[in-house]
Amino acid sequence: xxxxxxxxxxxxxxxxFVLVIMLGxxxxxxxxxxxxxxxNILEKFRAPSSEYPLGTxxxxxxxxxxxxxxxxxxxxxxxxxxxxxxxIGLLTGLLAGYMKGPVDEVIMRIVDVMLSFPSQIMVLAxxxxxxxxxxxxxxxxxxxxxxxxxxxxxxxxxxxxDSGFILFAKSIGHRTQYILRHHxxxxxxxxLVVLASLDMGWAILNISTLSFLGLGVQAPTPEWGAMLxxxxxxxxxxxxxxxxxGIALMLLVAAFNMLGDCLxxxxxxxxxxx
Amino acid sequence: xxxxxxxxxxxTLPLLLGITFLCFVFINMIPSDPAEVALRVRQIxxxxxxxxxxxxxxxxxxxxxxVRYVRWLGDCLxxxxxxxYTNPSRTVVGELARCLPATLRLAGMSLxxxxxxxxxxxxxxxxxxxxxxxxxxxxxxxxxxAMPAYWVxxxxxxxxxxxxxxxxxSGNGGFRHLLMxxxxxxxxxxxxxxxxxxxxxxxxxxxxYVLYANARGLKQRxxxxxHILKNSLQSCITAIGMSIPxxxxxxxxxxxxxxxxxxxxxxxxxxxxxxxxxxxxxxLLVGVLFVLFNMVFxxxxxxxxxxxxxxxx
Numbered sequence: 001x002x003x004x005x006x007x008x009x010x011x012x013x014x015x016x017f018v019l020v021i022m023l024g025x026x027x028x029x030x031x032x033x034x035x036x037x038x039x040n041i042l043e044k045f046r047a048p049s050s051e052y053p054l055g056t057x058x059x060x061x062x063x064x065x066x067x068x069x070x071x072x073x074x075x076x077x078x079x080x081x082x083x084x085x086x087x088i089g090l091l092t093g094l095l096a097g098y099m100k101g102p103v104d105e106v107i108m109r110i111v112d113v114m115l116s117f118p119s120q121i122m123v124l125a126x127x128x129x130x131x132x133x134x135x136x137x138x139x140x141x142x143x144x145x146x147x148x149x150x151x152x153x154x155x156x157x158x159x160x161x162d163s164g165f166i167l168f169a170k171s172i173g174h175r176t177q178y179i180l181r182h183h184x185x186x187x188x189x190x191x192l193v194v195l196a197s198l199d200m201g202w203a204i205l206n207i208s209t210l211s212f213l214g215l216g217v218q219a220p221t222p223e224w225g226a227m228l229x230x231x232x233x234x235x236x237x238x239x240x241x242x243x244x245x246g247i248a249l250m251l252l253v254a255a256f257n258m259l260g261d262c263l264x265x266x267x268x269x270x271x272x273x274x
Numbered sequence: 275x276x277x278x279x280x281x282x283x284x285x286t287l288p289l290l291l292g293i294t295f296l297c298f299v300f301i302n303m304i305p306s307d308p309a310e311v312a313l314r315v316r317q318i319x320x321x322x323x324x325x326x327x328x329x330x331x332x333x334x335x336x337x338x339x340x341v342r343y344v345r346w347l348g349d350c351l352x353x354x355x356x357x358x359y360t361n362p363s364r365t366v367v368g369e370l371a372r373c374l375p376a377t378l379r380l381a382g383m384s385l386x387x388x389x390x391x392x393x394x395x396x397x398x399x400x401x402x403x404x405x406x407x408x409x410x411x412x413x414x415x416x417x418x419x420a421m422p423a424y425w426v427x428x429x430x431x432x433x434x435x436x437x438x439x440x441x442x443x444s445g446n447g448g449f450r451h452l453l454m455x456x457x458x459x460x461x462x463x464x465x466x467x468x469x470x471x472x473x474x475x476x477x478x479x480x481x482x483y484v485l486y487a488n489a490r491g492l493k494q495r496x497x498x499x500x501h502i503l504k505n506s507l508q509s510c511i512t513a514i515g516m517s518i519p520x521x522x523x524x525x526x527x528x529x530x531x532x533x534x535x536x537x538x539x540x541x542x543x544x545x546x547x548x549x550x551x552x553x554x555x556x557x558l559l560v561g562v563l564f565v566l567f568n569m570v571f572x573x574x575x576x577x578x579x580x581x582x583x584x585x586x587x
Contacts, residue, residue, distance in 0.1 A: 113292035116568075118523040121560045128545040128553045129303055205422050209527055212424050213542060225422070232428055232531075239432045246425040254420035 011262035014255040021252060025071030034062035036069040036222040057230065063244055066222040070245070073223045074252075077138060078203040082196055084142035089149020090192075094180055096150065097157025107150065114147035123206065127215050137216045141206060145199070152195065156188045190267050198260035201253040208249055224249050279573055286569045293561040294350065298343050301554045309335055350558070356551040366555045370537060377529070377536030381521040383456035384463070388514060388521075392464045393507075396471025401498065403476065411472075415465040423524075427458040427531040455532040459524050463517060470513060474506040508578055515571035519564040 006012065024031060057063055096107040114122075126140035160166055160183075169179045208225030210216035217223035219230075224245040231241035309329040330336055337345075349355070355366040399408040418426075434441045434454060442451050478484065479502060487497045526538035533539070537556060544552040 109288075109292070112289060113296060116289055116293065116561065116565050118520050118560060118564055120526060121523050121557055124526065124541060124545065125300060125553065125557045128548075128550070129300055132545070201420065208422055209424060212422070213527065213530055215542075215545065228422075228425060228428070235428060235432055236436055239436065242425070242428055242432070246422070246429070249422055249425065250417065250420045253422075254416065257416070257420055 008262050008266060011259060011266070014259040014262065017251070017255045018259070021071055022075060024068055025075055028068045028072060031068050034065045036061065036066045037220060057227075057241060063227075063241075066227060067224070067244060067248060070222040070224045070227060073134070073217050073221065074204060074208065074225075074249075077134065077207050077217075078200055081138055081141045081145070081203045081207070082200055084138065085145040085149055085199070086192065086196060088142065088146040090153055092146065093150040093153025094157060094184065097154040098161065098176070098180060098184075104154075108154070111147040111150050114144065115151070119144045120206075123210065124215075127210070132215050134217050137207060137210050141203060149192075149195070152191070153188055156191065157184060160184060160187050194260055194263045194267065197256055197263055201256040201260075204249070204253050204256070275577065278576055282569055282573055286565060289565050290562060293565065294347055294558065295343065297554050297558045297561070298346055300557065301550055302339070304550050355555045355558075358549055358552055366551045369540060369552060370555055370559065373535060373537045373540045376534060377522060377525055377538060379452060380456050380459065380525050380529070380534060380536060381518070383452050384460040384521050384525075385514075385518065387457055387460035388463045388467060388517075391460070392467035392471060392514075393510075395464075396468040396510075397475065397503065399468065400472045400475035400479075403472075411468060415468050418461055418465040421461075423458060423462060424527050424531050426461055427455070427528055430454050430458060431532070455525075455528050455534050458528045458531070459521060462524070463514075463521065467510065467514060471506065471510050474510060475502055478502045478506045508575070512571050512575040515574070516568050519560060519567050522563060523560050 057066070092107050092111075096104040122144040123137070123140040126143055127136050130136040130139065166179060166183055169183055174182075207216055208223070208228075211223050211225030212229045214229065217226050219226060227245040228242060228249075231238075231245065234241055309326045335342070353367055355370075358364050358366055358369055395411055399411040402408055431454060441454055483505075484497060484502060487501055523538075525534070525536060526541060528534070529536045529538035530542055537559075541553060541556045543549075544556070
């Protein structure tokens with residue numbers, strides 16, 4: 001599968017792009033020419049120059065530096081969301097699928113109720129309840145998303161429970177924990193990776209949307225959604241302020257979506273050829 | 275068919291109960307004491323311990339959790355969702371009723387956009403698969419799914435309102451005010467459904483009945499219009515119908531971008547004001563709508579396609 005993926009130019013391009021962005025975020029202090037908070041009101045709305053590669057914003061802050069520092073919350077928080085979601089989803093999904101009976105019933109009914117709400121509403125409800133704070137946004141995102149994973153993983157577990165290799169492992173007396181980890185997980189892993197890659201885009205959009213509304217990352221912290229929110233205030237006089245963060249968001253989300261599609265094709269060669 | 279409808283209705287009940295329970299748990303997890311809030315709402319200047327205890331007794335807050343839930347559920351069914359914390363002269367139901375029409379208009383217009391744009395574009399790109407039109411559409415679909423809705427809204431606002439001066443920037447007025455926000459809401463769904471319709475039609479084209487129709491020597495156009503289209507549109511219409519509540523909830527962000535006075539704007543304002551009863555009512559409303567629409571379109575689909583009924587029964 002990996003070999004097929006490495007032949008796919010588009011997939012490699014996406015991976016490279018995401019990696020560059022990640023490294024950029026990691027080494028932000030080295031790459032950014034200015035501090036993201038350093039303001040200079042005399043230098044506001046400067047056009048791109050060698051000193052300010054992407055110009056300056058309404059407070060004279062370097063847009064390029066803010067973009068680079070903005071990678072940190074955007075990507076890190078999305079990764080955190082996905083890690084939490086997959087962790088809980090995996091645990092409950094495996095439990096429900098493998099234990100069956102009442103455990104399965106209870107978990108799946110909870111999942112049903114969770115899935116009957118539109119996700120955006122649930123995020124808002126949780127943020128409203130716990131107060132406006134970025135930590136709560138992550139909790140809210142995990143809270144609504146785990147149910148999708150739980151259902152997907154349960155379906156897969158049920159599918160594989162009666163397959164030969166699991167029955168064999170059981171009959172030679174492996175412990176449940178061992179079977180789940182060494183036989184079940186590798187089967188589900190590929191599908192999980194596809195879903196996770198597609199959902200990274202979702203998480204990024206969601207977090208930036210909440211920041212834009214003022215419910216996520218708060219004002220002075222550089223974050224792409226929050227930057228767009230600030231750009232909105234000057235859109236009549238300086239519309240170009242909206243371009244950089246918006247395009248960056250679009251490219252990053254597109255890269256993750258494309259990566260997910262490529263991974264899916266690589267895993268299912270039948271689909272790819274048609 | 276009657277049996278199926280009954281069954282579906284009965285299956286919906288526990289789900290609705292679950293949603294109301296979740297909403298009730300939600301309001302009970304609020305960090306502030308409802309008795310204290312109630313006193314403040316009545317504008318009593320000095321809040322003493324005794325007064326709180328009195329109100330606690332009066333509101334029945336010391337009753338067991340389940341008793342309070344049942345009482346709250348009864349109130350809900352009678353259409354009483356309490357009063358707004360920030361604006362005690364108004365009931366929550368009144369607030370929602372005031373804002374809902376604007377949101378429904380927005381969602382309705384978006385639905386028109388979704389149907390009018392995704393159906394023809396999806397069908398055309400399936401028919402002319404691989405042509406420049408198809409490739410263009412797929413590129414556009416790919417890009418729009420990656421664009422944040424609020425950004426699209428801002429770009430449209432800049433282009434049509436500021437640059438070209440064709441449409442008003444924001445607020446709720448006539449039909450012209452409606453165009454930009456509803457298109458922004460619709461855009462995500464348009465791209466989703468273009469993809470859905472395209473894939474659905476391509477899938478249908480591979481099936482045996484198309485081969486048979488070809489073997490019978492029917493005209494390509496007849497095959498396309500009478501057979502493929504009929505079969506693939508059914509599930510798409512259902513999917514669009516089921517997404518109506520999502521359109522309603524999807525207006526939240528766009529309403530805030532375009533200052534549209536609907537429930538989404540009310541909800542965000544309530545979050546900032548910590549007006550919990552309003553938020554709770556909003557969540558309850560959308561959750562119930564979601565379940566009801568799903569049920570109705572499920573029934574419609576199974577009425578149109580008897581194969582599904584057998585599988586479910």
